[in-house]
Amino acid sequence: MGMETKQVKEIIEIFEASNLSHMELEEGNLKIRLEKPTGPAQSIPVSQIVHTQVEPKPIEDENKIEITSPLVGTFYRAKSPKDKPYVSVGDIVHKGDVVCMVEAMKTMNEIQSDQEGIVKEICVEDSSMVEYGQVLIVLGEIE
Incomplete structure (x- = not known):
């Protein structure tokens, strides 16, 4: 049994809140790769960009x-x-x-x-x- 959607969402939320620019996670045949844009835009929360x-x-x-x-x-x-x-x-x-x-x-x-x-x-x-x-x-x- 692989990861559940809830676990994946939690991982993404933790990553979003962290200062990491990228993260890779592997469990069995599931691979998750998360990346954030780097540079000056990184400090602007996405909600502000959308607004x-x-x-x-x-x-x-x-x-x-x-x-x-x-x-x-x-x-x-x-x-x-x-x-x-x-x-x-x-x-x-x-x-x-x-x-x-x-x-x-x-x-x-x-x-x-x-x-x-x-x-x-x-x-x-x-x-x-x-x-x-x-x-x-x-x-x-x-x-």
Whole structure:
């Protein structure tokens, strides 16, 4: 029997609260690798970063569509460093198109758009950690 989800969440919470920049844990065939961004941004709690992105936007943006992360993990714009990004600003995205990947515990999860739109903004840098519910990509209506 492997680790339970509750144990994994506790490990992540302990890691988040610590001053460690990365941590690896192995139990049987389960491997957990956690990393925090390093540098000046490290001292800013994630909740503050999220709040700065939620400032009121001009009215023209009220039709924007946000694609959020369904899990905690590492955000990737392309399948591999050699591949071109799934989407770039200005691209038209259709429902069901893969727009990025989020890796969690060595599993690559393709993130699909649930709506049609044009890519207005990519909110996360490639290979950075993302939180559950964090906005990854903003789409606007196709003109």
